[in-house]
Amino acid sequence: MSYIFEELKRAFWSPAMLIASLLSIFMFIGGFIEYISWLPSGQLSLLYLFLSGYNSGTANTLALAFPILACLPFVASYVQDENNHLTNYISIRTSERTYKTIKFFITGLTGGVAVAIGPVVGFMILSVLSFVFQLPLEGEGLETAEMFHSMGIASPHLMILLIILTIFGCGFTLASFGLGLSVFVKNTYLAVLMPFVFYLITSTIFIDINPLLNAQILYDINKTGMGSWPRVAYAAILIIIGAVSFFGGGRKIEYTR
């Protein structure tokens, strides 16, 4: 049990996690910062500003960088353990199966938190600004909001909660997928970059075959106006690929207890 806490501490209390979290926060805020001077006019809504950091406007850099942010904190940890021969020593304390199971879920967790922390902090900042400047919760003409309305969801706060959960799921998925790929690439930098390369390929080549193959659908809840099933199916396939690669691939750790 203590091994889980040690691994959690190692994953969350690390420079890589700090950098990923700060990048996520700055990127999200960067999406709506251009509207700061608009706030006193009260023309823009809380939801408009939130979506500007998420999937709207021209400064929502999080929508491009999310695969890197998801993988930055812990995806390369297995490769590092292998390179440092730590896996040999860890096997003294726990079984290979337990080690890999803990590694798999904590990696997914760090990926989800790293990407979602920006929108969470951004929402808190916007809530304060909204209170100070008496901004409306929702304005007109927001496509993502209209998509929620068509699903019978009218509360902007519920919309934001669902978006944050989607972002967390997206980060979890890509980190799990990246961990699976890291078993084969065996290089810490490539391990972090591989899911981003996969995302670029899907959003430039696969998208021409079918828009549903674009990995952007994991992140953008409004992408191509689709329901949640294609997104869930896409995420499940990537997590399964990651799990099969991670648990089935790589060097067999010798159990030396």
Added chain:
Amino acid sequence: MTINRKVATGLLSLGLFSIGTGIATAATYYDYDARVPAIADFETTNKTKQTTGSAYNNVTYLAKGASLVSWVENTSGTNITSKVTYSSTGKKTMDYKAASTYKGKSVHLNISTPFGENEAVSTKGNWTPN
């Protein structure tokens, strides 16, 4: 009889006034047909803003599954309306930050791809600075 004539004259005047007002305030739309690059923006030529109303972008064609962002800039390239992001055709409204400031001034429509849209996108439509 006199009352009927007055009513008829009044209604006629009101009708003519309404038509006249309608003609005076009808916004002029300008066509565009663009392939918006993944990185750079597409800008229309400058047009004069006539009123203090919002700008409109009437999108008649957008490549399937693609998203775009449109807004209005002044001649020095400053964003003067909110940005509207869309993935479907239809009329998009862009509200000016201070519409009266730009009445009689030259402005242009700007169209760009949002982050996450990694390919050039074809689109057609017409717009008015209003």
